[in-house]
Amino acid sequence: MSTTIVPGRQAAAPAPSIAGNFRSYIARVRGGDMGALPAILGLIVLCTAFAVLRPVFLSATNFANLFTQGAAITMIAMGLVFVLLLGEIDLSAGYTSGVCAAVLAVVMSQQGLPWYVGVGAAVLTGVVIGLVLGALVAKLGIPSFVVTLAAFLAFQGLLLVLVQEGTNIAIRDPVIIAIENRYLPPWLGWALYAVCVLAYAAVQLVRARRRAGRGLAADPVGLIALRVGSLAVLGGLAVYALNLERSRNVLLVSLKGVPVVVPIVLALLIFWTFVLRRTAFGRHIYAVGGNAEAARRAGINVDLIRVSAFVICSGLASVGGIILASQASSVDPSTGGSDVLLFAVGAAVIGGTSLFGGKGRVLDAILGGAVVAVINNGMGLMGYSASVKYIVTGAVLLLAAGVDALSRKRAAASGLR
Structure with missing residues (x-):
């Protein structure tokens, strides 16, 4: 089967599968690139x-x-x-x-x-x-x-x-x-969570689209979905736990919500x-x-x-x-x-x-x-x-x-x- 290449455009590299990405990661780990593992x-x-x-x-x-x-x-x-x-x-x-x-x-x-x-x-x-x-x-x-x-x-x-x-x-x-x-109000914690997950998903999709547009191998949609889903699950559990009432006497003081310092650290993490x-x-x-x-x-x-x-x-x-x-x-x-x-x-x-x-x-x-x-x-x-x-x-x-x-x-x- 022949492949038709449109003049002026670079042919996109085939997208690796999730299994292929996993094998590549294992190879890097064996080669000494441990990263955050x-x-x-x-x-x-x-x-x-x-x-x-x-x-x-x-x-x-x-x-x-x-x-x-x-x-x-x-x-x-x-x-x-x-x-x-x-x-x-x-x-x-x-x-x-x-x-x-x-x-x-x-x-x-x-x-x-x-x-x-x-x-x-x-x-x-x-x-x-x-x-x-x-x-x-x-x-x-x-x-x-x-x-x-x-x-x-x-x-x-x-x-x-x-x-x-x-x-x-x-x-x-x-x-x-x-x-x-x-602490942030519970609704604001969930809003921050939603913004972070959606922004991460958008970044992943835009990056994959740009790589595909340049003819480079892009991450498969399944792998992107796995990353975004993992962040959504872990982040959701964290926000849920932080929004639970932690005060022993709610009548005197209420202790629930994401600590104010968390969005500060997140903002600097994203920026740098x-x-x-x-x-x-x-x-x-x-x-x-x-x-x-x-x-x-x-x-x-x-x-x-x-x-x-x-x-x-x-x-x-x-x-x-x-x-x-x-x-x-x-x-x-x-x-x-x-x-x-x-x-x-x-x-x-x-x-x-x-x-x-x-x-x-x-x-x-x-x-x-x-x-x-x-x-x-x-x-x-x-x-x-x-x-x-x-x-x-x-x-x-x-x-x-x-x-x-x-x-x-x-x-x-x-x-x-």
Whole structure:
């Protein structure tokens, strides 16, 4: 049978079947491209274990707590993904969030300015910090480990200066407090759910249509339906659980709905995912992370990309600091310190972002943040001490780093990298 090709149009490649896509995915996994698979499997195992050992883990109240407990760590991890993609590190991200939270508190509580001025000042502080760190790394050639370690120490002192050597600055603005302590009306949660599912379906269909129009192999409709259906089911279950009444005394206060912080995290996830996957800047990030010299010879401004990555990292750390301030309704010398940085780096790596650069997604921060939150939450419910939580989280991080290293070796051996 002959195939007629219309002049001026490229013949469309045959669409692979669902089975073909599955075989291709298995081949990539065997070749070392694990992606988010370890994090997803880890989440399934951890949630199953905690649900069996402590059934209260599956309660609506605890489910909502997971979102609020892991939001700040996840936000900081999202910024760290950009730095890690370049093969760099930012050890100051935790205290950057603390400094920005302190700026927010000083502007609002001590200067009496409105919340949007405080938020703007906090984010601007994060951007300036990122510019300074990025310039020291890119322009002076100082290793990022040294630069950010020095900043880690300096920002502890700066935070003490801002909070006047130990003062606890209370946050009373209802808008800031609402970020971590208020919930969307149930109808708005369902509306947000519907918009997300429909938007995801539209993106998938438009992408498949464009690829087919360019003569490229497009995902089959069945596979798109499976993806959209999976998102619809999981998202629907999550919104349903969050809309259940969680208050023990409804007459005094009602606790139901999606936490306000969730749409904030979703909006930033969608925006930065678009930047990484659909813009020239995102492609340049991956190019520099994969091979900086080759990227430079291709005409990419490597220094600008490096500075930009640190600006994004510190900017998102400032948002994480705002979330921390909302969570505690105050700022003190410990804000952004302690285990915040360790958990944020762990979240990015556990989610699938490579420590060697060139591989990772913003979604990795969400998945890794969920793993860290589940470990802390579940082990807390089981009565384990902080020492055991640290040991288990450290072991999971080491396992994730080991999987990353082995995956790179496997990919190099199979010719995928």
